[in-house]
Amino acid sequence: MGILKGPLSARRYTVLGEPPEGFRITYTEALNAFAFHEPASKTKTEEVHGWVLSQNLLDNDFNDLEQWLFNHYAIFQVRTDVKRLPGNYFKAHLEKECQAWCEAEGKERIPRNIKQELKDNLEFEWLTRIFPTVRTTEVCWNMAEGYVLFHSHSDKANDTFRKLFLQTFSLELRPVNPLDLLPIELADALEQTGGTDLRMES
Amino acid sequence: MEDERAVLGHLPADFLTWIWFTTEKSGGSLILEEVGGIDCYVDDRIAFRAMEDDKSRAVLTGENAANTLEARAALAGGRVVKEIRLMIKREDREYSVSLRGELLEISGAKLPGMVKGAVEEVLYDRMYLYEELHGIVTALLTRYATERVAEDWKEVRVPEMRAWVADALASVTGVRSP
Numbered sequence: 438m439g440i441l442k443g444p445l446s447a448r449r450y451t452v453l454g455e456p457p458e459g460f461r462i463t464y465t466e467a468l469n470a471f472a473f474h475e476p477a478s479k480t481k482t483e484e485v486h487g488w489v490l491s492q493n494l495l496d497n498d499f500n501d502l503e504q505w506l507f508n509h510y511a512i513f514q515v516r517t518d519v520k521r522l523p524g525n526y527f528k529a530h531l532e533k534e535c536q537a538w539c540e541a542e543g544k545e546r547i548p549r550n551i552k553q554e555l556k557d558n559l560e561f562e563w564l565t566r567i568f569p570t571v572r573t574t575e576v577c578w579n580m581a582e583g584y585v586l587f588h589s590h591s592d593k594a595n596d597t598f599r600k601l602f603l604q605t606f607s608l609e610l611r612p613v614n615p616l617d618l619l620p621i622e623l624a625d626a627l628e629q630t631g632g633t634d635l636r637m638e639s
Numbered sequence: 640m641e642d643e644r645a646v647l648g649h650l651p652a653d654f655l656t657w658i659w660f661t662t663e664k665s666g667g668s669l670i671l672e673e674v675g676g677i678d679c680y681v682d683d684r685i686a687f688r689a690m691e692d693d694k695s696r697a698v699l700t701g702e703n704a705a706n707t708l709e710a711r712a713a714l715a716g717g718r719v720v721k722e723i724r725l726m727i728k729r730e731d732r733e734y735s736v737s738l739r740g741e742l743l744e745i746s747g748a749k750l751p752g753m754v755k756g757a758v759e760e761v762l763y764d765r766m767y768l769y770e771e772l773h774g775i776v777t778a779l780l781t782r783y784a785t786e787r788v789a790e791d792w793k794e795v796r797v798p799e800m801r802a803w804v805a806d807a808l809a810s811v812t813g814v815r816s817p
Binding site: 448512579611615624626 | 646705746758759780788793797800804
């Protein structure tokens with residue numbers, strides 16, 4: 438689901454500034470610089486973000502302009518990967534390992550440092566084996582009109598996107614406020630009004 | 640580029656209620672500047688919140704959700720509209736869309752038709768339709784704002800809207816206010 442198909446749910450932004458002369462080359466380099474890459478460490482649990490093409494989330498090569506620039510529209514995705522251990526399941530396995538250690542050592546309680554060591558080893562083993570959760574969110578930039586659509590209403594996802602956009606293109610994004618859609622005088626006058634109370638008068 | 644404006648807290652609720660009232664009063668047919676004639680009516684979802692907070696207090700769904708006793712009672716009792724689902728038709732193109740949140744964001748918009756083909760063709764088609772929908776919402780907002788700041792809003796429009804709420808409640812309960 439996204440900008441190209443399915444129901445559309447997007448936050449609209451005004452782009453503060455314009456693409457520079459020669460943006461095709463500049464932005465190709467920038468997108469490649471901030472493209473998504475799988476982390477070197479297979480046990481990394483922090484979120485990893487980057488740009489991928491809209492056609493396939495495995496494609497992170499922006500050298501072919503025809504894959505992401507269509508006249509005045511630039512379209513691509515933010516990909517976010519994160520590895521998470523399945524909480525209760527992991528805890529249950531760790532408890533079993535701790536019990537096994539106690540039985541082997543003839544101890545009633547496992548020392549904290551040993552338990553931590555077992556936990557670290559189990560985490561390492563599991564994290565190298567599990568796949569990340571992969572999330573993608575489409576972006577459409579209308580460069581002629583100076584607006585961007587980001588296909589998510591999540592504040593967290595939008596914060597991540599705005600930071601990545603700024604890092605990549607050195608352009609800030611401002612969420613479109615309904616007042617921005619009105620002529621200035623009308624917006625000014627509307628700002629002086631209050632809410633309308635339709636409660637029954639007693 | 641102008642300075643960033645603060646979000647106007649009461650604007651979404653006021654605007655969404657105005658759409659509901661205006662489309663019902665006009666039988667769903669409106670003529671908007673910049674856009675021309677459209678058909679617009681509240682579809683199958685309307686959500687309310689208390690005036691003081693953003694949590695949904697009542698969500699009504701189903702055919703004619705806006706014409707239910709619960710919907711009118713919510714307004715009459717001081718709840719405000721938080722989200723509304725609209726059906727909009729312009730010429731032969733039909734849109735279904737929710738407007739929600741303090742930014743009046745487009746949500747779950749079903750765009751008409753679907754060009755199948757290369758990414759480019761699909762993109763141009765989708766963006767053309769999105770921009771039409773955005774233009775219609777902007778035109779509705781402009782019309783609302785023009786009426787809202789007019790001198791007769793308090794003396795004429797607000798009593799009309801209160802009567803609209805009261806009449807609808809009365810038609811369902813059979814009780815009219817004195």
